[in-house]
Amino acid sequence: MIEAVNTLLLLFMCVTAFTIVRQNNLFAVVMLGSVFSLLSAGMFVMLDAVDVAFTEAAVGAGISTILMLGVLSLTKSRERVTFGTPTLPILLVLISGAVLVYSALGMPEFGSADAPIHQHVADRYIEQSGTEVGLPNIVTSVLASYRGFDTLGEVTVIFTAGIGVMLLLGLRRRTTERGAIEEPPAPGEGHMRHHLVLRVTAKLLIPFILLFALYVQFHGDFGPGGGFQAGVIFAAAFVLYALVFGIKNALTVVPEWVTRFLIAAGVLLYAGVGVASLFMGGNYLDYGVLAHEPTHGQHLGILLIEFGVGTTVAAVMITLFLSFARRARKKT
């Protein structure tokens, strides 16, 4: 049964990938890309990797699609057609693919118990995580505590991406942004005017999405979830608001200086927890010294850094969306 579902999902992925390659309408390609991300999330679910499936569903199938649409509004909508038969590229691809397959044959079997990773590292994490960290979700304890440095690097990467987009796409230095009195548009302007149904549904849904984002943030200790996923869901709620009610209203709700501050504040919180552990006598990012008891310290440390991660991710996604959306105005 499991094999049948796996085979079908992989078959769908092949079909989708083939269609992506053959389509030259970029819009359809973006939609197919979201379908592909969904199928990947399904595969991760079949492989029992719940946190990864969560992130893939939220990021790959949701926010990525919206951001790519934002990019599409800045470029053409059809792919440039190239002529001639690409014999050399096909040959290169086939040779490198064959080399990869050949080298993969030398690796241990997928999931075999005597692979090196299952002998030393994974065993220690699985056995010791309960006593050392004390969280039911081992993925969170590995991500946030055992491999805390890696996660700090990831948050910094997201922070850098946000800064890069802000540099490239520019912050609009219009005079109206310096605190001058620009009235927010009347409720009937600046958004999807005739879409009463959408407005009402959005008003109903947005509070629940925000609440769900908070649930995912703090439930990451016990089930799938954590900072990254929560940040993305929070940004998705904001994106919905911006789509239905207009960018100006959205900027009134969350002004630019707030997102700029939050992007940095999340990373600062994460790194600050490490420095606090230094001051308390432990190593950098050693949460055990943050409280009177090591496991309490671990819980507190993980809570704080996950919150930092969620803040930065949410603020960066909001900045990305708003940068692309506002840029599109210039095209007309």
Place this chain on the structure above:
Amino acid sequence: MFIAATVAILLTMAFAIARMCVGPTIYDRILAVNMFGTKTVLLIAVLGYLSGRPDFLDIALVYALINFIGTIAVLKFLRYGGFGDTHDMEDSAGSPDTEPR
């Protein structure tokens, strides 16, 4: 019984992908992707039951929300050509400008 439900959902997903790849206008594709998303939500819920891990319901819930937001984003993009404020942009409605193929 869950196996029958899984088979039915996978079948419907196959239909949705077929419509997605074939669909003459862009709105067929959007409809198919939306339906595919809802079927994925169901598939994840049922698969969670089959494998005895009901944590998956969180993923299903997230995707039910994200699917809706994605569809609205796609439609706004098609109608107004971008995500900005609508009274600033040309109304590019009037023809399915991004090529229904």
Place this chain on the structure above:
Amino acid sequence: MEMVNDIIVWALLLTGSVFAIIGGIGILRLPDVYTRLHGAGITDTMGAGLILLGLAVHEGFTLITVKLFLIFAFLINTSPVSSHAVANAAHGAGVRPLLDDDLETDKATGSGDPA
């Protein structure tokens, strides 16, 4: 009591699956965007609703049932709105529904859109 529970779950799951397949066939075979909306709508509400209800009855009264009802509530709220939005957008872009006259006058089985 177990038997009744099992039978109810079987019936709900089976009916939900049948609705899902019917909707899937509909989205393939119906001729026009607007008619295909009906096919998609069937799967999103009836198919999803019955399957989720079957899972909830199988589970009993636990947190998982609450989550299933939450998923159902979100789907019920958002799928009709998505269908409405798609129909609105398609109509606004000029996609015309396939009418009987179109089928009679010119034998084109296209969906009547200008492209």
